[in-house]
Amino acid sequence: MWTEIERVIDANQKFVVTSHVNPDGDSIGSALALCEFLRARGKEAVVMTSDEAPMVYRWLDPGGDMISPATEEDHHHITSADAVFIVDVNGWERLGSIGEIIRDAAAVKAVIDHHPYREEITPITVVDTSACSTAELIYDLITSLGGPLSRRAADGLYTGILTDTGSFRFANTSPVAHRITSSLLDAGVEPATVYDLVYNQNSEARTRLMGKVLSGISFAGNGQVSWLTVTRDMIADAGTRPEDTSGFVDAAMTIAGVEIGIIFVEAPDNKVRISLRSRGNKDVNKVASNLGGGGHKNASGVVFQGSIEEAVIAVTGEAVKAL
Ligand SMILES: [Mn+2]
CATH class of the missing domain: 3.90.1640.10 (inorganic pyrophosphatase (n-terminal core))
Structure with a gap:
């Protein structure tokens, strides 16, 4: 070799x-x-x-x-x-x-x-x-x-x-x-x-932001899809940067019964950065591909053009179909 x-x-x-x-x-x-x-x-x-x-x-x-x-x-x-x-x-x-x-x-x-x-x-x-x-x-x-x-x-x-x-x-x-x-x-x-x-290198600010983000967790598909949303204001108010949200999506996957976890991070120019995770055969690469993104079966991403509310409707809808 x-x-x-x-x-x-x-x-x-x-x-x-x-x-x-x-x-x-x-x-x-x-x-x-x-x-x-x-x-x-x-x-x-x-x-x-x-x-x-x-x-x-x-x-x-x-x-x-x-x-x-x-x-x-x-x-x-x-x-x-x-x-x-x-x-x-x-x-x-x-x-x-x-x-x-x-x-x-x-x-x-x-x-x-x-x-x-x-x-x-x-x-x-x-x-x-x-x-x-x-x-x-x-x-x-x-x-x-x-x-x-x-x-x-x-x-x-x-x-x-x-x-x-x-x-x-x-x-x-x-x-x-x-x-x-x-x-x-x-x-x-x-x-x-x-x-x-x-x-184990998180800042206090990131940990506080994580607390805020987690407390806003939402569910669809009988609790099998969970998602987190992070606005630019939340990131700025916490004194953090968008990259401080990396890894948050994994927390959505720690809940019993959740098959697909998603995080929506608001970005400049009316864009939303979305990361998806899934368990087993649930294919989030397909979910992301349908929306112009991609990745692997159990981990994928999309950059969505639109508001965070529009992104949530579009992506959670596709995610529920993938269950
Ligand atoms: Mn590698």
């Missing part, structure tokens, strides 16, 4: 490792672990992303040398690189502003991902949708090539598996994921510390 990737590593000296827009635990953890591995092999390597990495993942980069967000002055890393590794994504448009620079660069490109195949960026592509995370694939790469697996790389890979499996709750939590996790603990990862650093 790794023959071609190994050839790319052996044949080149200067590397850029990049990933998708809106970086998450898996994209950042995987990219940093791969970068660490390349450096341990005597290569020059740097991690670069179009969008800024969330604060909760900054501890994975104690040297602060991850370039995130990348500006125009950083593009020379790409134009002068021998090879670019693209991880946790396999579509050009999901690479953001640096996608075009990478496309035009002379560097060899290689993709390592676990998302369903979208388009060919390069013939050197390893996509395995059976992997719980890209971190699982990077772990396999590092160990298949004989290491080394440093403590820092292990922290990145553990963070990737932790976040992409929803803290070992989602259906992708496989025996392989647990076996790799076991090796990562052997390499020194401290699970309680990582969990605190990633998840």
